[in-house]
Amino acid sequence: MKKMTQENLKSTFSGESQAHMRYLIFAGIADREKNPNLARLFRAIAFAELVHAKNHYQVLGGIGPSTENLQTSIDGETFEVEEMYPAYKAVAELQDEKEAQRTTYWALQAEKIHAAMYQKAKQAIDQGKDVELGDVLICEFCGYTVEGKAPDKCPICGASKDKFRKF
Numbered sequence: 001m002k003k004m005t006q007e008n009l010k011s012t013f014s015g016e017s018q019a020h021m022r023y024l025i026f027a028g029i030a031d032r033e034k035n036p037n038l039a040r041l042f043r044a045i046a047f048a049e050l051v052h053a054k055n056h057y058q059v060l061g062g063i064g065p066s067t068e069n070l071q072t073s074i075d076g077e078t079f080e081v082e083e084m085y086p087a088y089k090a091v092a093e094l095q096d097e098k099e100a101q102r103t104t105y106w107a108l109q110a111e112k113i114h115a116a117m118y119q120k121a122k123q124a125i126d127q128g129k130d131v132e133l134g135d136v137l138i139c140e141f142c143g144y145t146v147e148g149k150a151p152d153k154c155p156i157c158g159a160s161k162d163k164f165r166k167f
């Protein structure tokens with residue numbers, strides 16, 4: 001692919017991905033405000049942005065079979081754990097940005113677990129089996145991720161058990 005088209009597609013993938021996320025967040029706010037039609041509108045258009053993002057990503061060659069997708073996922077999470085979040089957290093400390101320190105710390109802790117969960121999944125998938133997986137619980141405040149049962153209190157942010165969403 002020509003370099004400029006590739007750069008443009010990377011940029012649109014990023015923009016559409018952000019719009020998808022933003023609209024899902026806004027839909028949650030509309031739910032809370034008891035405006036179900038507005039929530040539905042945000043969710044519908046978020047889905048369209050997902051379709052756009054997927055199409056761009058496919059043209060960029062980013063989508064493969066699960067074994068490749070897991071390697072992409074492991075590489076992404078590992079980069080976040082080893083390079084990106086520690087560096088971002090250090091800058092937030094240097095600049096005394098307390099809230100940014102907290103959100104980067106929260107994300108860093110969860111990404112470590114995500115990398116390990118994807119590693120385990122890849123071992124199974126590479127042997128031609130689906131991964132054995134119990135319930136996956138996510139803290140809705142900090143994103144802490146755990147397989148099995150929700151702890152009484154989130155070990156990262158202290159949220160109570162009922163604040164975990166099950167997948």
Ligand SMILES: [Fe+2]
Pocket residue numbers: 077110111114
């Ligand atoms: Fe992650």
Ligand SMILES: [Fe+2]
Pocket residue numbers: 139140141142143144154155156157158159
């Ligand atoms: Fe938490």
